[in-house]
Amino acid sequence: MKKIKSILMASICLTLLVSCGKSKEEKVAQKATITKGSAVANKKMIVVDSDGVVNISMVTDDRMKFNLKKITVKAGQKIKLTLTHTGRLNKKIMGHNVVFLNKGVALSTFASKAAASKKNDYIPVGSSAVLAHTKMLGGGETTTIEFTAPGAGIYDYICSFPAHYGLMKGKLIVE
The missing domain is CATH 2.60.40.420 (Cupredoxins -  blue copper proteins)
Structure with a gap:
C-alpha cells in the first residue's frame, strides 16, 4: 500500500511538472523573439x-x-x-x-x-x-x-x- 501511494504521488508530481512547462512551439517563438530583440538592442549599445x-x-x-x-x-x-x-x-x-x-x-x-x-x-x-x-x-x-x-x-x-x-x-x- 505504501509503495502504491509513493508511485501515485510521484505520478501526480510529474504530471504537474510537465504541464507547467511551455510547449515546444512557445519555446521556439520565445527564443526567436529574444534573439531578434537582442540583435536590435546591441546595435544601439555601441555608437561611434x-x-x-x-x-x-x-x-x-x-x-x-x-x-x-x-x-x-x-x-x-x-x-x-x-x-x-x-x-x-x-x-x-x-x-x-x-x-x-x-x-x-x-x-x-x-x-x-x-x-x-x-x-x-x-x-x-x-x-x-x-x-x-x-x-x-x-x-x-x-x-x-x-x-x-x-x-x-x-x-x-x-x-x-x-x-x-x-x-x-x-x-x-x-x-
Missing part, C-alpha cells in the same frame, strides 16, 4: 560619435549577465563606457562592475586576487593586470568610465565581484 569616441552602453542586472559579450574597437580609439545595473539588490549582495584585463591575464588567478580585495571594490590594489575598470554598482546605479583602447589583440573583461566572473565575462577585440 562624430569625434570617433566609441560610446558603449553596457547593462547588467541581478541575474549575473552582461548584455554585451563582445566589443570591437580600433587601437587607440577613445572608449566611453556606461555601465547600468538595472537590478534591485544592494552592491554588497549582488554588486557588478566591468574590469578590462590586459592580454594574457589568467581569469581564475585574477578573480582569486579580486575576491580578497573587498575593501577596494574587488580590484586588487596596484595590479598590473587591469587595463580599466568601473566602480562596483548596486541595483539602480550607473557609472561611466573613459579610456583609450590598447594595441591590437583580444582582451577579456569580467565582473570582479566574488564568483561572478564565470558568467559575467566578454571579449574586447581591438583591431
Whole structure:
C-alpha cells in the first residue's frame, strides 16, 4: 500500500511538472523573439560619435549577465563606457562592475586576487593586470568610465565581484 501511494504521488508530481512547462512551439517563438530583440538592442549599445569616441552602453542586472559579450574597437580609439545595473539588490549582495584585463591575464588567478580585495571594490590594489575598470554598482546605479583602447589583440573583461566572473565575462577585440 505504501509503495502504491509513493508511485501515485510521484505520478501526480510529474504530471504537474510537465504541464507547467511551455510547449515546444512557445519555446521556439520565445527564443526567436529574444534573439531578434537582442540583435536590435546591441546595435544601439555601441555608437561611434562624430569625434570617433566609441560610446558603449553596457547593462547588467541581478541575474549575473552582461548584455554585451563582445566589443570591437580600433587601437587607440577613445572608449566611453556606461555601465547600468538595472537590478534591485544592494552592491554588497549582488554588486557588478566591468574590469578590462590586459592580454594574457589568467581569469581564475585574477578573480582569486579580486575576491580578497573587498575593501577596494574587488580590484586588487596596484595590479598590473587591469587595463580599466568601473566602480562596483548596486541595483539602480550607473557609472561611466573613459579610456583609450590598447594595441591590437583580444582582451577579456569580467565582473570582479566574488564568483561572478564565470558568467559575467566578454571579449574586447581591438583591431
